Amino acid sequence: MKFIKEGKSENMTRLRQFDVDSYRILAELSEAVMFEWQINPDCFFAAANWKLNFGHDPITENFSQNIEKIFFMHPDDKDVLLEYVNKIKTSPDELSFAQNYLKIEMRLKNKDQEYVWFRLRLILRYIDDVHPDRLLGMMTNIDEEKKEFELLRYQAQKDLLTGLYNKMTANTLITEYLENSCLPDKKQALFIIDIDGFKEVNDHFGHLFGDAVIADLAQRIEKTFRETDIVGRIGGDEFIVLIKNISKLELIEQKAQELLKYLKRTYSSNGETYAVSASIGIALCPDHGTFFTDLFNKADHALYYVKEHGKNNYALYHQKLPEAAYNNARIDKQKLDSTKRRKKSFHENVIEYVFKILYHTKDANVAINLILEVIGEKYDISRMFILEQTSVGGM
DSSP states (O other): OOOOOOOHHHHHHHHHHHHHHHHHHHHHHHTOEEEEEETTTTEEEEOTHHHHHHSSOOOOBOHHHHHHHHSOBOTTTTHHHHHHHHHHHHOGGGOOGGGGEEEEEEEEEOTTSOEEEEEEEEEEEESSSSOEEEEEEEEEEOHHHHHHHHHHHHHHHBOTTTSSBOHHHHHHHHHHHHHHTOOTTSEEEEEEEEEETHHHHHHHHOHHHHHHHHHHHHHHHHHHSOTTSEEEEEETTEEEEEEEEESOTHHHHHHHHHHHHHTOEEEEETTEEEEEEEEEEEEEETTTOSSHHHHHHHHHHHHHHHHHTTSSEEEEOOTTSOOOSOOOOOTTOOOOOGGGSOSSOGGGSHHHHHHHHHHHOSOHHHHHHHHHHHHHHHTTOSOOOOOOOOOSTTO
16 A cells, blocks of 8 residues: 655645635535636636626736726725735735635626625635635625615614604614714704694594605605704604704704794695694703703703694703693603504605595595695605696597
């Protein structure tokens, strides 16, 4: 019996061949795209299905210099891959053991010039214990999986009628921001907005019409504030907003006055007019507290002061504000029943709502006017009409 002692280079050759064969089999089974970067001489190779996904063959030379021309990465996602490749090229001795295997999720532009989510699994292989010679990659399309995840997260975080944050998420985001992200030289303002007269509108015109009113008002509230501010719906006709990093207190008054103007609406039917407006309570951080519960109670106090003194106004909390005659237990009574929610928000499914409202409403003219306003707001159309087509020649 003859024994043959294999050298280290022979073992490495067999290991590399095993890697390549394993990746090729996995790629074929999963419809993944397999690729390889030979670090020296900086060449890139990809499987034939690369072109099926991206519509072109990749550049093969000077990979580290052409990576953005090979992977058409979304601007928000590219840093992780770029930094990893640069570190392999310039300072491989600083790579940790965990960095020999890396998993990245990123958006890449496909053959239709659309950004699609892919998951990249990368394995770094070495000539010896120090010098990497190849990066093996396997890339799978996870766009449907990612969109499903985003939908589930959206449904968990958002109020599905208005598209705003639901109560639990809004409270959590505001709490975390106040505790961790406040700028010490800036103020934060907590608004609680209650819609006056909504119950009467809802009772007279029906709950579908009421849903449309709430969706319309919610959009108006959202448009009043910046994208960085936190806007949520915390009750049937109640909303909460945190304005972040205020430099001038005049901004608070300006926003409150805008809300009073934009949320004042009237709906007329059979000679009766039903009006909605807003009552707003405001508290400041750090003036009135630094924790969410403190600010909520102070803003709520100011809100009920407004409601007891004529409504359709706003008040900034201060210590001399008289106590309001109410008992507030709303903060701790968050109940979310996902089985009773609609699958799409009003503004995602306007057409379905339109037909439902017209079918169930007691006053079609009022419903049509509201629908025109809501659709106009959604698509930024300043004026809309409904044209009635009459038959011609008996047709």
